[in-house]
Amino acid sequence: MAPLNWGLGHATRCIPIIKALIKYNFTPIIASDGIALDLLKKEFSHLLFYELPSYNITYPKKANNFKLKLLKDSPRLLNTINKERKAVDAIVKSEHIAGIISDNRFGVRHKTIPSVFITHQLRVMSGSTTWLSSKLHQRIISKFNECWVPDYSSSYNLSGDLGHIDSNHLNLKYIGSLSRFNPNDQPIDYKLLVVLSGPEPQRTILEQKLLRELQYYNGDILFIKGKIESQQEVRQQNHITIYNYMTSKELEDVMNKSEIVLCRSGYTSIMDLDKLSKKVFFIPTPGQYEQEYLAKKFKKENIAPFCSQDKFELQLLSDIGNYKGFSNNSVNINYSELFSLF
Known part of the structure; x- marks a missing residue:
């Protein structure tokens, strides 16, 4: 299980998947870097962890400089992805790996092992270059055996245009919303x-x-x-x-x-x-x-x-x-079916 270290969201939404893997008698190995890795170590201290090369994604202080910064950083990012692939090869050689689940880490896959990419961004919003960023992202996704989209395929959904496209070349599975939390009635503090x-x-x-x-x-x-x-x-x-x-x-x-x-x-x-x-x-x-x-x-x-x-x-x-606020429309995820890939 390898979440991207970009804030905490990618790591936290992997938590229910890691718990489900344990429930279905898999032994998860967690690979990431930075605060994403630190958080998962606190949540699952009994598991085995590997540190992956860091993408070192940061934002400029001025928001309108973000695309320019990403463009300048692209050679370094490509180099990191290559290092990531080598790290995965080493892990595969040293551990008995039945499957790989990557949450937005482009280099975490292996040609001989079923590899899954998790993303809600089938369409990557980038202003006037959305068509290009989306095409590049979809090309990366196509290299994986499956793409799990944490959303609903129905008219009610959470990702909108981000997670819903017309595509015949991507092996998409809409798995439902991923949350580590459960509601319960408690007094408001x-x-x-x-x-x-x-x-x-x-x-x-x-x-x-x-x-x-x-x-x-x-x-x-x-x-x-x-x-x-x-x-x-x-x-x-x-x-x-x-x-x-x-x-x-x-x-x-x-x-x-x-x-x-x-x-x-x-x-x-x-x-x-x-x-x-x-x-x-x-x-x-x-x-x-x-x-x-x-x-x-x-x-x-x-x-x-x-x-x-x-x-x-x-x-x-x-x-x-x-405003009306959110309402719980979640459904149970069929992990047994998802994990049958492995």
């Missing part, structure tokens, strides 16, 4: 839950902005910075309780105990919010077309409001009451 994640420096920029704005918020706030560090730290700043990170079980508990959520419009967060039927305010990562598209989609569907990072003001949170 926090009026607002803030959950941050995503690449730097934009994560820190938003953290600083929100802590300034939310000091005037009327109600108890739980603020999770999304920084995976060696020790969990907690501090109080007036009515704001601040954690550097939480485990999945802790986060599930506080999400169920929170009235509303403020977070990025990342796809993994959306799957979690839908599973828990939460009301939310979105702030897309600047320059990330996917998150901007999803935020607009859910506003249009009257599910959740959003605003850009630089325009966020405290009073905008009052808009949440005019």
